[in-house]
Amino acid sequence: MKVTVVGAGAVGASCAEYIAIKDFASEVVLVDIKEGFAEGKAMDLMQTASLNGFDTKITGTTGDYSKTAGSDIAVITSGIPRKPGMTREELIGINAGIVKSVAASLVKESPNVILIVVSNPMDTMTYLAHKVTGLPKNRIIGMGGALDSARFKYRLAEALEAPISDVDGMVIGGHSDKGMVPLTRLATRNSVPVSEFISDERLTQVKEDTKVGGATLTKLLGTSAWYAPGAAVSGLVQAIACDQKKIFPCSTLLDGEYGLSDLCIGVPVVLGKNGIEKIVEINLDDAEKAHLAESAEGVKKTNGLLEL
Numbered sequence: 001m002k003v004t005v006v007g008a009g010a011v012g013a014s015c016a017e018y019i020a021i022k023d024f025a026s027e028v029v030l031v032d033i034k035e036g037f038a039e040g041k042a043m044d045l046m047q048t049a050s051l052n053g054f055d056t057k058i059t060g061t062t063g064d065y066s067k068t069a070g071s072d073i074a075v076i077t078s079g080i081p082r083k084p085g086m087t088r089e090e091l092i093g094i095n096a097g098i099v100k101s102v103a104a105s106l107v108k109e110s111p112n113v114i115l116i117v118v119s120n121p122m123d124t125m126t127y128l129a130h131k132v133t134g135l136p137k138n139r140i141i142g143m144g145g146a147l148d149s150a151r152f153k154y155r156l157a158e159a160l161e162a163p164i165s166d167v168d169g170m171v172i173g174g175h176s177d178k179g180m181v182p183l184t185r186l187a188t189r190n191s192v193p194v195s196e197f198i199s200d201e202r203l204t205q206v207k208e209d210t211k212v213g214g215a216t217l218t219k220l221l222g223t224s225a226w227y228a229p230g231a232a233v234s235g236l237v238q239a240i241a242c243d244q245k246k247i248f249p250c251s252t253l254l255d256g257e258y259g260l261s262d263l264c265i266g267v268p269v270v271l272g273k274n275g276i277e278k279i280v281e282i283n284l285d286d287a288e289k290a291h292l293a294e295s296a297e298g299v300k301k302t303n304g305l306l307e308l
């Protein structure tokens, strides 16, 4: 299993590290535009192999896509991150050009690749990857919901004063401060609805804290987060590489599902060796449907800024 990660910055390197530590891929190729950067990150990571006990071979290249040829999965993290006070949508001007050229270069070398898009604004960049490559919809996946759900579980565990392993929950919708739809109604503590343990008011607070999870970290760090994003990407890569058939909320091209079409937005999907093997349509209540529809309007507005 060969995995390419484009962008050897904070998220790309973190994702490569988690993939290597989980030791399911034979090869990870890091690509960056900054001279020597990917090579350096790859060498540093390889020097953790004997310490962390993995055999995955990590190499780096400065923009030589021939080294990525035959990749089964490629992750796109290249692009600028936001700074405190910015929205993800403000990154479109620079990141659209980067994602466009990177996606085309990847598919040229690896026509059978499954793409995972991470660069922000992620739902729009995932849509752009479709427009640029024309790959079938099961082979382009946007990563956002897996991360947002991890943050939701963190906030739920905090509110419930429970271990995170006792908590389950999912966030669908757009990967944006306003667009996320944390499904509080369906969240559970060991199969019991969380509403049995905490007040509506506290649950609303959990929801709001989850939605601004990325912005909160950006304010603290001065740039956006990387550990949880890297771990979330590695989870998607592993589900595909190991044909796990796990459900994750991912940004996918919708064609009537959830009453939405011609956009990529986060909904639950089954991930396996073919990428997105099924879009799972769950029954949402009226408020959740309205929130998802509003989120989709926001994503479509951002898609409208693309020069296609």
Ligand SMILES: NC(=O)c1ccc[n+]([C@@H]2O[C@H](COP(=O)([O-])OP(=O)(O)OC[C@H]3O[C@@H](n4cnc5c(N)ncnc54)[C@H](O)[C@@H]3O)[C@@H](O)[C@H]2O)c1
Pocket (backbone or CB within 6 Å): 006, 007, 008, 009, 010, 011, 012, 031, 032, 033, 034, 037, 077, 078, 079, 080, 081, 082, 091, 095, 098, 102, 117, 118, 119, 120, 122, 143, 144, 147, 175, 223, 224, 225, 226, 229
């Ligand atoms: N979808 C998500 O959940 C999620 C989570 C975290 C970050 N992000 C996004 O991921 C992106 C990367 O974030 P980061 O913190 O790793 O940023 P970073 O600046 O640390 O790394 C980005 C890397 O991309 C490289 N790069 C730029 N243009 C390139 C090109 N044309 N080809 C190859 N490499 C190129 C840069 O040299 C840099 O090393 C940002 O857009 C950020 O908003 C998304």
Ligand SMILES: O=C(O)C[C@H](O)C(=O)O
Pocket (backbone or CB within 6 Å): 081, 082, 088, 120, 147, 175, 213, 214, 215, 218, 224, 225, 229
């Ligand atoms: O918040 C950001 O800009 C980066 C990423 O989308 C995140 O949620 O951490």
